[in-house]
Amino acid sequence: MRALVEWTEFGIEAVKERGFQYLSAEYSENYQDNEQGRTHGPVLLGAGLTVRPVIKRLDPVTLSCDSGADTPVLIHPELARTLLSEAQANMNKYLQALLARLKAKQLSQQVLDTVKQLGEAALASCTTDADAEALCTQLEEQTVTLSEALAALVPLR
Known part of the structure; x- marks a missing residue:
């Protein structure tokens, strides 16, 4: 209740x-x-x-x-634990979708692992779905931009 x-x-x-x-x-x-x-x-x-x-x-x-x-x-303490758990699961949904989109762009596992760590830390402060979506969109854009810039600097062998 x-x-x-x-x-x-x-x-x-x-x-x-x-x-x-x-x-x-x-x-x-x-x-x-x-x-x-x-x-x-x-x-x-x-x-x-x-x-x-x-x-x-x-x-x-x-x-x-x-x-x-x-x-x-x-x-109530039990309600607080339940709500926190539900919020964490909800934010994890956004992170998993972000990682799937980045994996589809064929980014390296190292990049995916780094974005996952950054996303987990950043999503902890999000309180709404809109904030989480905006954060994931921003992370995706920045990751792609950085990956493209790095690829231009390091020629393929």
Whole structure:
């Protein structure tokens, strides 16, 4: 489950300094509204942070500033690991496509290995698909330009 939370200074301080690290939720597996008596299936009715969870051995939630937002975001550690893994796999997709295009241009394995290292380091800072695509396009153009310039300097034997 994900939620967009607008944190107040008091909320940030409660998590950071006062130990409010566990989520306590109220839900209904088959919620029935009071107005029309209709059922809606599973519904989260409310949630709050607590210092001592009723369900023991819950993973604590933490504040993360890696979202690029001005205020920290509450994110569960397992969700953070999952999202990071998905982002890395997504960026790897762009790198593999770049390497395939360069291999089709018959560049040497040494060049491909160097571009792979550069791409891995550079893609680590990309946060969107558009950034990753632009970076890979730029890497491809520069690699081809450098390879052509090197080939012109070193005559074939």
